[in-house]
Amino acid sequence: MASRTLYSLCGTDQARPFSPHCWKAVLSLAHKGLDFEERPLAFTAIPGVENGFSKTVPILRDGDELVKDSFEIALYLDEAYPDLPSLFNGEGGKALARFVESWSQTQLHPAIVKIAVLDIHEMLDEADRTYFRDSRKAFFGKTIEEIAANREDEIAAFPAKLEPIRRMLGYQSFLGGDAPLFADYIVFGALQWARVTSKADLFKPEDPVRQWFERCLDLHGAKGRSVTAA
Amino acid sequence: MASRTLYSLCGTDQARPFSPHCWKAVLSLAHKGLDFEERPLAFTAIPGVENGFSKTVPILRDGDELVKDSFEIALYLDEAYPDLPSLFNGEGGKALARFVESWSQTQLHPAIVKIAVLDIHEMLDEADRTYFRDSRKAFFGKTIEEIAANREDEIAAFPAKLEPIRRMLGYQSFLGGDAPLFADYIVFGALQWARVTSKADLFKPEDPVRQWFERCLDLHGAKGRSVTAA
Numbered sequence: 001m002a003s004r005t006l007y008s009l010c011g012t013d014q015a016r017p018f019s020p021h022c023w024k025a026v027l028s029l030a031h032k033g034l035d036f037e038e039r040p041l042a043f044t045a046i047p048g049v050e051n052g053f054s055k056t057v058p059i060l061r062d063g064d065e066l067v068k069d070s071f072e073i074a075l076y077l078d079e080a081y082p083d084l085p086s087l088f089n090g091e092g093g094k095a096l097a098r099f100v101e102s103w104s105q106t107q108l109h110p111a112i113v114k115i116a117v118l119d120i121h122e123m124l125d126e127a128d129r130t131y132f133r134d135s136r137k138a139f140f141g142k143t144i145e146e147i148a149a150n151r152e153d154e155i156a157a158f159p160a161k162l163e164p165i166r167r168m169l170g171y172q173s174f175l176g177g178d179a180p181l182f183a184d185y186i187v188f189g190a191l192q193w194a195r196v197t198s199k200a201d202l203f204k205p206e207d208p209v210r211q212w213f214e215r216c217l218d219l220h221g222a223k224g225r226s227v228t229a230a
Numbered sequence: 231m232a233s234r235t236l237y238s239l240c241g242t243d244q245a246r247p248f249s250p251h252c253w254k255a256v257l258s259l260a261h262k263g264l265d266f267e268e269r270p271l272a273f274t275a276i277p278g279v280e281n282g283f284s285k286t287v288p289i290l291r292d293g294d295e296l297v298k299d300s301f302e303i304a305l306y307l308d309e310a311y312p313d314l315p316s317l318f319n320g321e322g323g324k325a326l327a328r329f330v331e332s333w334s335q336t337q338l339h340p341a342i343v344k345i346a347v348l349d350i351h352e353m354l355d356e357a358d359r360t361y362f363r364d365s366r367k368a369f370f371g372k373t374i375e376e377i378a379a380n381r382e383d384e385i386a387a388f389p390a391k392l393e394p395i396r397r398m399l400g401y402q403s404f405l406g407g408d409a410p411l412f413a414d415y416i417v418f419g420a421l422q423w424a425r426v427t428s429k430a431d432l433f434k435p436e437d438p439v440r441q442w443f444e445r446c447l448d449l450h451g452a453k454g455r456s457v458t459a460a
Binding site: 086088089090091092093094095096097098099100101102103105106107163164165166167168171172174175176177181183 | 316318319320321322323324325326327328329330331332333335336337393394395396397398401402404405406407411413
């Protein structure tokens with residue numbers, strides 16, 4: 001058994017973990033070549049593990065260490081395992097990964113919430129559905145049906161949001177340059193979240209961003225393909 | 231006399247260089263602590279220097295070396311002067327700066343063009359006005375008056391475009407972390423272009439992005455303040 005456990009998020013089907021932040025952590029561990037056991041949890045099960053260490057996943061248990069938050073986990077992994085391939089390639093890469101995270105959280109995540117919120121609700125068990133409805137209502141001030149009201153418009157508007165990635169791909173194959181870094185996993189996590197939960201098609205076949213996303217799905221033994229598209 | 235010359239861009243007033251890309255190069259040279267003479271040129275004067283080396287500025291002449299393009303200049307400076315403060319802080323920082331550039335070019339620049347295009351035109355001499363009108367018409371398929379048609383809407387929509395920077399500033403003082411890197415100068419260049427050419431107010435006084443911009447204006451002997459706001 002692996003000495004490492006990654007607590008992640010799922011609905012009734014434990015084989016379909018979907019959290020964007022947990023996918024970032026999954027690819028980060030795979031990038032470092034570290035063995036781990038993934039334990040997908042229902043939303044309402046999170047406070048019950050590791051003595052309520054965190055209200056959110058991912059949570060990484062690595063021997064005696066306990067780390068939460070995907071960015072913190074990536075920083076921890078690079079510090080704890082400096083001889084394994086870096087997730088940041090230097091201090092500049094670390095600082096700018098925070099900008100990539102901020103871009104993804106403010107530009108991609110709000111759109112994907114609107115696109116996928118009803119699909120995510122469908123994936124949950126009864127207790128989680130109640131929690132999900134109530135917590136979204138508290139956060140957005142809207143029912144999940146209201147959040148999803150302009151879903152088709154959001155899908156149509158989505159490709160334009162990826163324009164910064166598209167332009168960058170004219171220079172290099174990954175955000176990290178010739179090879180992926182944590183910054184790639186940040187954006188991958190958002191799109192994988194959409195892929196696993198929703199049937200919405202977010203880019204055209206010939207879109208360079210789709211080609212980059214397919215390359216990311218192939219990484220580390222095609223880890224991202226271990227869960228099929230919705 | 232400095233052995234380095236930076237060719238940049240101006241209108242009739244040589245004391246008001248305004249190109250975003252040239253400002254990136256100015257702060258990059260200042261970041262490295264390198265002396266240089268700035269030679270602001272009219273658009274139509276660019277092909278006449280350095281035997282028509284480049285159709286665009288910035289152009290850096292450093293002894294026998296001739297380099298064009300702001301990103302190439304930053305890469306050149308870090309390679310030629312590895313012992314002076316780095317503009318990228320490692321390979322990860324270099325790769326992700328390209329994403330920052332792609333974000334700025336696709337999200338900020340098109341908006342600033344619409345906001346400032348008539349102001350820029352006003353700054354030019356007759357020959358440059360004709361060149362400017364014709365080249366914008368060829369590129370955008372619109373007259374400069376048409377480009378500026380929704381100027382007020384663009385100004386109102388601008389602060390939201392800075393949201394990725396705003397969120398990142400909750401974690402750190404600069405894109406580069408505790409101190410600025412070339413990635414900061416990329417975004418600074420866009421906002422300085424707006425500041426020098428246009429009276430449009432692009433953020434509220436209490437906006438953390440304005441505070442970051444003011445910090446950038448103060449850098450390297452307040453180089454950015456050597457030209458006053460429009």
